[in-house]
Amino acid sequence: MDETLRSHAFASPLTGARLVVLGGVHGDETCGTVAIERLRADLESGRLALRRGELTLVPVANPLARQRQHREGERNLNRSFQPDPQPADYEARITNLLCPLLARHDVLLDLHSFHTAGAPFAMIGPRDNSGPLEPFSRAREEGWLALHLGMECVVESWLDVYAARLARLGRSTDARALAFGWGTNEYMRSQGGYAVTLECGQHRDPQAPEVAYRAILASLALLDMAGTAQSPPRPPRLLRLVDVVDRQTEGDRLLRDWASFDPVQRGQPIGVRADGRAVEAPCDGVIVFPNPQATPGSEWFYLAVDSERRLADPGLTPVP
Known part of the structure; x- marks a missing residue:
């Protein structure tokens, strides 16, 4: 079986933002993969041109989970997402490949889907702060990107709730324990960038790939990398x-x-x-x-x- 991680890089001679787009962090979530491959075809055919900056596309971030058509290969890739000098499982080895890739970029768009019915929505991180849980200084840029994705709802405060869950279970809330709650977005923020997760709809929703594709285009336009940015829609429910x-x-x-x-x-x-x-x-x-x-x-x-x-x-x- 081929468990190779594939990425596709596009770079303009003009400097600009550096955007990375992930699909397939969970193997049963295929909408991001479909949208990324469509966007890649647009770029390679000339239907879309990168005006400035750098774009990296990762259609399937967890190849083993995709092969198995399961959420996970050996474990959830979107937990304990940070470099590991002694990787003990497949996801840890893939994380060691993805972390330096993310660290080379400014912005992450991570495309997901979910189990049950419901409308698409975006997830963002903390407000600007210097606290111990998740210090951050780019909340305005992250929120502006989420706003331009056009979702009816935006959700915040994932890591706060995770820390509260650990405390309720009587488990340690030190840095090592909290690190298990880290996913791609938390790692991106720790490297000085910012990140938005887009939940594009139910796994089998035929519209989910279209939601993902439009989100990539909106991100490229907002970052002045390709296309023309549109005025943001009416404010979402936060x-x-x-x-x-x-x-x-x-x-x-x-x-x-x-x-x-x-x-x-x-x-x-x-x-x-x-x-x-x-x-x-x-x-x-x-x-x-x-x-x-x-x-x-x-x-x-x-x-x-x-x-x-x-x-x-x-x-x-x-x-x-």
Whole structure:
């Protein structure tokens, strides 16, 4: 079996942004691969020209998982995403190839899809801060990119919720433990760049590849690399993740076919444990990433609430 990681690099003689686009971080998520291959064909045929900067396309970031048509090869590539001098599994070895690739770029667009029904949405990182969890200084640029992707919803605060999950489970929240929560975006930010994850729709949604393709074009236009940037659409709904609930055993089940952004009220039953205990919403909000097939010990669903943060032009309007 061929487990080779392939990337395609395009460079203009004129300096500009350096953008890397990933697809197939999870093997059962194919929309990013389809969109990237379409974009690559546009560039190689001359239908689209790179005006300035550098573009790297990675259609399948996890070849083993893609071969198996599973989310993972040996483990989740989008966890513990940082160089490992003694890689113990396939994903660690691929991470060692991808990390220097990402570090050479300024901007990352990571294309994903999800298990259940729901509208596409973007995910961004923290606000500018100098704290210990995820220090960052490019929130305005990251938010501006997310805004131009045209999604109805943008979600923030992944790593905060992950840290809270560790604390609730009684596990260490030191740097080593928190590093397991790092994915491609967290690594990109640690290298001085910024990153947006785009969840393009349900895995088999025929529109998901089109969502991914348009997002690549919008990113290239906003960065003045190709095409013409359009005015951003009306501001999206911005949500902040506040909780994550794990599936504990195979007997745990959701009470309905939840979709991302379905509203819930505090105390509303969302699922039931194998022993019959109800799993209730701890607050008013919305469901995000419900996964009825989650493996025991992994994330079952997230909860989010409306955020007061605003996404604005990094050169004009300050972001709270």
